[in-house]
Each structure stands twice: as structure tokens, then as C-alpha cells.
Amino acid sequence: MAAAIKPKSTRRPAFKVTRKRIIALLLLVLGIFIFVEAGGLDSELITTLTFESTSLGQEPTVGNIPVPTSAYLLLIGLLFIVSGGLNLLDLRDARPRRVSLALLALCGVLFIPTVIIAAAAGNETNLTTIVAESLRLATPLAIGAFAGIWCERAGVVNIAIEGMMLFAACFGFTTLFFLRGTALPLETAQLLAVIIAVLAGGLIALLHGWLSITFRTDQIVSGTVINILAVGVTSFVRREYLLSTEAGAAKLGNFAIPILSDLPVIGEAIFTNQPIFFLMFVMLAFTHIVMFYTRWGLRTRAVGEHPHAADTLGINVNRTRWINVCISGMIAGLAGAWFSLEATGSFNDGMTRGAGFIALAAMIFGKWTPIGAFGAALLFGFSDSLGIRLQMVGVGFPVQFLQMVPYAVTLVVLAGFIGRASPPKAVGQPYVKE
Amino acid sequence: MTTAPPVLEVRGITKRFPGVLANDNINLTLRQGQVLGLLGENGAGKSTLMNMIYGLYKPDEGEILVNGEPVEISGSKDAIELGIGMVHQHFQLVDVLTVTENVMLGNESVSGPFLRRDRARRDIQDLSREYGLDVNPDALISDLPVGIQQRVEIIKALYRHADILILDEPTAVLTPQETRGLFKIMRTLLDKGVSIIFISHKLKEVLEICDEVVVLRRGAVAGHADPKQSTEQSLASLMVGRDVILEVDKAAATPGDEILNVVNLHAHDDRGLPAVEGVSFGLQRGEILGIAGVQGNGQTELVEALTGMRPVLSGRFFIKGQDMTGASTRKVTESGVGHVPEDRQRDGLVASFTVMHNLVLSTYYKDAFSKAIVVDDRAIAENARALVERYDVRPPIINNIASGLSGGNQQKVIVAREFSRDVELLIASQPTRGLDVGSIEFIHRQIIRMRDAGAGILLVSSELDEVLSLADRVAVMFEGEIIDIMPIEAAYRDTVGLRMAGVREGSQMAVEA
Numbered sequence: 001m002a003a004a005i006k007p008k009s010t011r012r013p014a015f016k017v018t019r020k021r022i023i024a025l026l027l028l029v030l031g032i033f034i035f036v037e038a039g040g041l042d043s044e045l046i047t048t049l050t051f052e053s054t055s056l057g058q059e060p061t062v063g064n065i066p067v068p069t070s071a072y073l074l075l076i077g078l079l080f081i082v083s084g085g086l087n088l089l090d091l092r093d094a095r096p097r098r099v100s101l102a103l104l105a106l107c108g109v110l111f112i113p114t115v116i117i118a119a120a121a122g123n124e125t126n127l128t129t130i131v132a133e134s135l136r137l138a139t140p141l142a143i144g145a146f147a148g149i150w151c152e153r154a155g156v157v158n159i160a161i162e163g164m165m166l167f168a169a170c171f172g173f174t175t176l177f178f179l180r181g182t183a184l185p186l187e188t189a190q191l192l193a194v195i196i197a198v199l200a201g202g203l204i205a206l207l208h209g210w211l212s213i214t215f216r217t218d219q220i221v222s223g224t225v226i227n228i229l230a231v232g233v234t235s236f237v238r239r240e241y242l243l244s245t246e247a248g249a250a251k252l253g254n255f256a257i258p259i260l261s262d263l264p265v266i267g268e269a270i271f272t273n274q275p276i277f278f279l280m281f282v283m284l285a286f287t288h289i290v291m292f293y294t295r296w297g298l299r300t301r302a303v304g305e306h307p308h309a310a311d312t313l314g315i316n317v318n319r320t321r322w323i324n325v326c327i328s329g330m331i332a333g334l335a336g337a338w339f340s341l342e343a344t345g346s347f348n349d350g351m352t353r354g355a356g357f358i359a360l361a362a363m364i365f366g367k368w369t370p371i372g373a374f375g376a377a378l379l380f381g382f383s384d385s386l387g388i389r390l391q392m393v394g395v396g397f398p399v400q401f402l403q404m405v406p407y408a409v410t411l412v413v414l415a416g417f418i419g420r421a422s423p424p425k426a427v428g429q430p431y432v433k434e
Numbered sequence: 435m436t437t438a439p440p441v442l443e444v445r446g447i448t449k450r451f452p453g454v455l456a457n458d459n460i461n462l463t464l465r466q467g468q469v470l471g472l473l474g475e476n477g478a479g480k481s482t483l484m485n486m487i488y489g490l491y492k493p494d495e496g497e498i499l500v501n502g503e504p505v506e507i508s509g510s511k512d513a514i515e516l517g518i519g520m521v522h523q524h525f526q527l528v529d530v531l532t533v534t535e536n537v538m539l540g541n542e543s544v545s546g547p548f549l550r551r552d553r554a555r556r557d558i559q560d561l562s563r564e565y566g567l568d569v570n571p572d573a574l575i576s577d578l579p580v581g582i583q584q585r586v587e588i589i590k591a592l593y594r595h596a597d598i599l600i601l602d603e604p605t606a607v608l609t610p611q612e613t614r615g616l617f618k619i620m621r622t623l624l625d626k627g628v629s630i631i632f633i634s635h636k637l638k639e640v641l642e643i644c645d646e647v648v649v650l651r652r653g654a655v656a657g658h659a660d661p662k663q664s665t666e667q668s669l670a671s672l673m674v675g676r677d678v679i680l681e682v683d684k685a686a687a688t689p690g691d692e693i694l695n696v697v698n699l700h701a702h703d704d705r706g707l708p709a710v711e712g713v714s715f716g717l718q719r720g721e722i723l724g725i726a727g728v729q730g731n732g733q734t735e736l737v738e739a740l741t742g743m744r745p746v747l748s749g750r751f752f753i754k755g756q757d758m759t760g761a762s763t764r765k766v767t768e769s770g771v772g773h774v775p776e777d778r779q780r781d782g783l784v785a786s787f788t789v790m791h792n793l794v795l796s797t798y799y800k801d802a803f804s805k806a807i808v809v810d811d812r813a814i815a816e817n818a819r820a821l822v823e824r825y826d827v828r829p830p831i832i833n834n835i836a837s838g839l840s841g842g843n844q845q846k847v848i849v850a851r852e853f854s855r856d857v858e859l860l861i862a863s864q865p866t867r868g869l870d871v872g873s874i875e876f877i878h879r880q881i882i883r884m885r886d887a888g889a890g891i892l893l894v895s896s897e898l899d900e901v902l903s904l905a906d907r908v909a910v911m912f913e914g915e916i917i918d919i920m921p922i923e924a925a926y927r928d929t930v931g932l933r934m935a936g937v938r939e940g941s942q943m944a945v946e947a
Contacts, residue, residue: 294544295544298539298549302531305529306526308526309527309539312526313526425529
């Protein structure tokens, strides 16, 4: 007891099962699997990566990159084995530790290209199209996730995004459908339709706010009510007003962003696109800036984390929540408009197909940050586009398995590296002033 | 002294809640540059009164005057505008935000809609320098110790130009050294013309820092006191309304054979981080070993490990010479261990059960209370009636739901349950936290009675006074280790306080204090 400074015991248990070790083991197994499989491949097999723009009939602007499939996969397999092995050892010294972590990161980065190259073995695959398709399919997911962020950062759970989207898709399309016969030019009618869709989302959000903030209903119950209501009301509207006539309308037209759209390859594939697609980026910037750089964002986050503290500083908790829920609904409405007005030009029963829930998953994967949620939505979009591409190319085994891969990767990455996502602390709790 | 102009006056304030008269015609006056102490038992109405001054409640009758003018305070916003700041007992800080963000929240410096963190940061640094409130404006709240968090709360009030500061039990979470730091800060504030209302139930502190003391009892002013002419004894009597024995009256310990032996114990906390790191000690029958230490230094995990509620990583412990490492909670209980858990709401009671069922939580399966698979409610009720009487649980109605009792009476239910069994080793964690003087006195007497009956007692408390007045030996826990064990005769307040702050024997820092 007399020693002034007693060195802390530095005993190390013989072998501890840590999260990192589990991931490393997974990597190792995967690496061996790839290695063995690649060894069995025809070494003449070549995957050609092309970078054409989407429109057909144009000359390829950038050359093709041929990748020898089996050699590449052998290399990747080896990388995985080395990285997995190193991390399994979990070295303590600074330098090897840094090297092993860097290898781990490299494996993560190379994973998606590997999936593409393996899947398209012996074929040609167009990278530009895959990227553009991923972005396009990610649009409703990303916007939906932003809607979730607005709501949940203020402490209100919003599982009603699905329902809000469906309402918006339905009423947006109905508006366009009825304006079709009038003298309004198409663009104006479309603009009005999108606005109505956004307002429809906001209106449903009012219901959510009314139930969950004013009456302090359980927020999950309130959201579920809205989701069920949406299915019923929208299919009724379709049957009653849309089904009897020929229900189809023009999709939202393409925009070309000046200058950027003149860029080679991506100019055509990405910067010439439909309006809600571009609005996704606007919403990304808007949400990020408001949440982290403005007074409103600071108050919103405080209300979602510790409403009583905000209250003692004179912030009106329930008013802040109301406004955020409404904005959330309107953003969800925009995502809904994507389905009926931008993607298809029609409305079908349940056409959002659970996208609202996937958007919520993206929000959680992204740890309630706009940039993280956008990344997660991209991953989901990529998974979708991969499925579509591979069905067209025709691979030897069920496409669903490859489609599954990005989700599995996400799970592993999240569980292994990013750790537990922590939601805003007061989420789901109605605020009662004493 | 009393010539300074009054900055805050409360006149005839009355507040009723359904069935309760929380504040009854209360008058008090706070003068410029002075500290007004507000003393009272739990439920005496201190918080209600302060919440009215801070605008969180509306008084039913009476008026509040700020700087001589009657004011209407209908929200915390109004209070802030009048220059009233409040440091709540439970800090009102958002964990995931930085110091700067917390301070500016609700009163942000902006250009357009955008936050100007740089400007707020500069203001905070100015305040830090002016009042000696050292804090890093860019630190996340969750990374700061409670002492610093309290500074952030004070800065929050000063940032809003508060000149009337309400401190609600500010020392409850501090070490003796941190308390001294707080008093230094308070004196600086007074010099700059800030007036302070200081709420506490620690009599010693009230006597030290206050210029005037108002004692509340059952919602009414029980009396005024001049700290210079008062003693702890007189304040306590005023508070409770009868004479209270503050000094624990106990004979010297007569230790018997060893009942608990802990050898190099290791355990993790809930996050899987090391919390107990090689703790060893022995405890004999008929003695009280007090474990002092600031909350969160592994005491919780130590107690949970010893009672079978938390896995032991390495090391062992023996009860009555038997190895109990890894034994189930029931096995530990049946070996004669009584446990008063730290968190009575979570671990001590089933809040939605009645008093009578809570009284048999550790014995309901015994033959006395159940026949085959059916519990015998008549026997349980009989047992409860006897215990409620003996341990003075109020109200003495055995069918009451436990959550409806006051904190003190909930604790009495736990004490009744644990002390009424054949207990040879008692592990009591924070047995009097949040209780008023009367209940504390009662529980202390019961603990001494157990000791004199020959039980070994492990008392864990972050309340240094409690440890010093009850224990026969004092151990100090710091960062998962017991860094010193001393007999009570050698346990000087200052020494133990330093140990609690992590200063080990022989260290140079001991010179400062």
C-alpha cells in the first residue's frame, strides 16, 4: 500500500473472443472460400469492365478494362486470408497493428468490386451503369432515411414513413391524373402533382404528430396505424378513381445540369437525370447543414436527447417536435412522389414495397446522420441494381444470393467495426411537462 | 450584513397539489451578494418552491418580487430573462453535445440561421477566466466528470447573465475536495455580486457557506437561523421537528472470526470494461467495514460480484470459509447474506408488488410461506404485519403498492426484509441515499444493532460522513482498487478525501489539499 505509483496489472487473458476476432475469422473463412473457388476457375476467363454512358448507340468514350477473373480472385482471396489471419492474432505492437487494420480496411473497400467481377466472370459489365442505377434506386431510400432523421432526431419515432410515402405516391399521381385533361401544360401539372405529394406526406405527419405528441399515443402504434390506413385508403382511391380509366401518365422529364452534364461518361449517366434524383442531393446537404450547423438543428438534437434540459432553457419541446414531424412527413412525401411520378408514371397498390422500412434501416445503419444514411441507402440501391444487372446478364446460380451479399457485408461491417448504433436518447418518449 | 438590498423576495407563496399542500404561505428574502441556505427533509417542499421561482410551476397564492418589483414567472424563459439561473440536482446537460453547444442552447449566438460556435466559445472562455471556472469548451459532456459538469451548469447560468443563482443539492455528487472547489467558486461569484440560494441537507456545509438559513418542514417555514449562532444539532432539530441524534451512538467493535474474505477479485462493468481490478480484504463478525469512494469507482460492481449478481472474472471470495465464487444469488443469500442494494427501485423492490409480497422476495419459497407450489398469503400477511410494525413503515398498510411509498419507507421495507432474516453478513450499498435525517437515523441504528448481534457488515457509501460515523475500519476504493484500508481512529476526513480523489499514500499531491 505504500507505493505511490503502483503499475496497473497488465495480465492478458490467454485468448479472448473479441468482436474483432470474430470478424477476422469470418474474413479468413471467406478468403479461403474465394481462394479455393478461384483456383477451380478457368484461368483464361476474363471480366471486362466498361465505362460507357447509359444511352445506347454512342461510341464508348473510355476504353474497356479487361480483368483476368481467376487471377484477380486468387489475389483477393490471399488478401482476405492474410488480413483475417493478422487480425485474428490481434497483435499488440503499434506497427503490425496498424498494418493489419489497414489491410482490413482495404478488404472492405475491395469487397463490392470483387462481387461485381466474380458475378460477371467471363462477361462484360458496365460499371457506369451499375453506379448510375445504384444511385437511382437509392433515391427513395435515401430521401426516406432523411425523413426519418428529421423526426427521430427530435425524439419521435417514425415508422410511418412507408405509409406517408404510399399516401404521397397515390395523391401525387391522382393529382396528375386529373390535371391531364385540363389545359395545363404537362410540366406545370407534374410540378403541382409533386407539391400535392409533398403536402400529402405533411398532412399524414400531422396525424402522426397529433396522435403521438398531443395525445402521447405510443409512437410505434401511431406509426402502425398510419401504415395500415395508407394501404386501405390508397387502394380504395385507386379502385374508385384510377382503375376505371386508362391509368398511366408521363414520368418526370430529365434535366441536364449545365456544365456537369458535359463531362465524359458520368455527365450523361448521372448529371442528366430526373428532378427527384437531384433533390436527393439537395436534401442530403440541407439535412446535414440544418442538423449540425444551425440553431434549429441544435435545438432539435437537444430535444431528442434530453427534452427536459431543453425545456429548462426555455425551448418549447413539443412545438419543436411538431415542426420536425411535419418536415419529416413532407420529405417522406417527396420520396413517395418518386415511385408514382418519377419512376413509373402510374400508381399500383402497395407500390412502395417496404421501401419506407428499408429507409429506416438505412437511417439506423447510418447512425442517424444524413451522410451515413446516404451511404447505407447507396449500398441498398447497389444491391438492387446488382440483382437487376445479373438477371439480365444471366449467371449460373440464383441471383438472390448475390443480391444478398451487400446486406450481409453491411451487417458484418456494422457489427464488427462501427459498433452499436445509439439512437437519440429520448426517442419514443412523449414529453410531459411536470 | 442584512442591510444589503433584497434581490429576490417570496411572499406568502402557497402551492397545492391534489391532496397535498406542498407549500404553505412561505416567505423568504434573498439579499444581494449573500447565500441563503434552504434546508429541509425530503418532501419538505424545497424543490416545489424553487420550481416556482424558476417558472416550472405556478403558485396558487402569493407573489414573487425580483429587485423589489412583483413579477409574473410563467416559464423558465421568464426566469432567465429576470436573471434567475438554476443548477438542477440532476444536471440538465445533453450528453452528446459539447460544452459550447450546451451552454449556448436556447440562447444561441447566430448569424442568420447558422450557429456561431466561435463566438460562444470565446464568451465561455471569458467567463471561465473571470470566475475561475476552468473547463474545455470543446469537450463532450459525456467525457467530463460530474464536478466539471457542474461548472458547465454554472457557466450556463452566467452566460445568460444570471445574478440570482439557485443551486439544488449541488454537493450531493461531489467529493470533499470538489465541494471545497465549489465553495471557492461560490465565493468568487458572491464577490462579483451574484446572490445564491443553496439547497442542501448537509448541515455542515450549510453552516460553512450560508449567510442565513431558512428551514422548511412539511411545506411551511419552520424557522430562520443564523449560521453563526447555530449548530448542526439545532438545525437538525428544526428540520425534523424533534431532537435528532446526529452522532451515531455505538460501542467499540468486538471483532470475532472472519466471515468474508476476498482475494484479488476482478470484474467488468456493464460495458465490459474492467471495473473491479484486484480487490482483496477481509471482514470479521461484529465489525463494520466501510468502503468510501466517489460513485463509479467499482463499488457497484464489487457488491454485485459478492452477491452473485455479476460474474467474477478472476480471484475468489469466501463466506464463512466457503468458496462462494460464482455461486448463484440464492446460494449466497441462503448462506446468511443480507443485501441492501444500491438502486432500491431497480434491485431492491418489485415496484408494482404490494408491501407484503416485497417483504418475502428472498424467502417466499421457504416452507413458512408456501405449501408445495402454492404461496401461503395468510402467512405472508402475518409476517408483513409484524415487520411493518417493528420497522416503522409508514403508512403501515401491507397491501399498499411499493411504488406508492416514499423513498425512505421503501428503504425501510428492504431493510425489514433483509435484517429480519438470520443474517450473518450484511452488504449494504448506499443504505441512506436520498433519505431524510429521521430515516437515516433509524437505518443507522439498525445497522449498529446488527453489528452488535455479531454480524459482519460491509457498508458501501459515497457519503463520506456516513462511512466515518458508522465504520470500524475504512477502505477507500479508487478506479477499481482498494487503495487504502485504515482503522477508524486513523481515518481523518482529509486523508480519506484525498484517497477518494486517487491520491495514494506517500504521493506528493498530498501537500496541496
